Amino acid sequence: MKSKILFYITFATFLNVSACKEKDWREDPKFQNQEQNTKLLDSQKIILSKKKEKYVLVRGYKSKNEAIEKFFSEIKTNQIPINAFISWDEQLEIIFPNTYGLGTTLDHTPLDEYQKLLSSREAVAIESIYSMISSGFKIESIDWESPRRLGQIIGHKPKVIIITKKGKFEITQIKMVYDIEGKFIVGVLGP
Structure with a gap:
């Protein structure tokens, strides 16, 4: 038992x-x-629910060059761009519906993870730009590659050369300036 x-x-x-x-x-x-x-x-x-025939950017600048100038000015003054860089909500409403399906990371990454990825890339780029321009700078030239049609918006890739006390540098962190119905805004940053 x-x-x-x-x-x-x-x-x-x-x-x-x-x-x-x-x-x-x-x-x-x-x-x-x-x-x-x-x-x-x-x-x-x-x-896909945000796709439209026409998109409106409430803020923005009259030219590609002005968008970059204001972007640098805000970083130099505030260490971050306040109005001269596209917001997450604007990306969600305007940019993503026009760039989805074009072979970017957005195509296969959920939005919450994509936001984290973009935020970290943007923070590194902004810090890098700030370290170059914080003690003063002058834009020597801005050259532009051929524009790219991205759905209903246009993307412009700049080549920006600045002069600082330490010398001449190319700013490679600005990857794209968007043209949304004639208003321009810095839209993509990366290291």
Whole structure:
């Protein structure tokens, strides 16, 4: 009788330990992939729901060059751009519906993760620009590559040369200035 009781206790303990060692279903790669795919599909629906025939940028500048000049001025004064750089909401409403499907990281990254990625790239770029221009600068030249049609907006890639006390530098952190119905704003930054 004691051996049967001991057997049942051992068996129950074994089952309990086995159950405790079972993996958490949330750590299962199948679940994580399914969750990631759901987030991606939700993000795509949001982006595609914002597609329009015409987009309006409430703020902006009259020219590509003015957008860059104001961008530098705000960074030099405030260490961050306040009005001269496109906001997350403007990207979501205007830029993403026009750039989705063009082979960027946006095509396969959920919006919450994409925002983190962009924010970190933008912070590095702004800090780098600030370190170059904080003690004073002069824009020597701004040359432009051929414009790119991105849905209903136009993207302009600049080559900016500045002169500082330390010498002449090319600002490579500004990747794109957007033209949205004749209003220009710095729109893409990167290291």
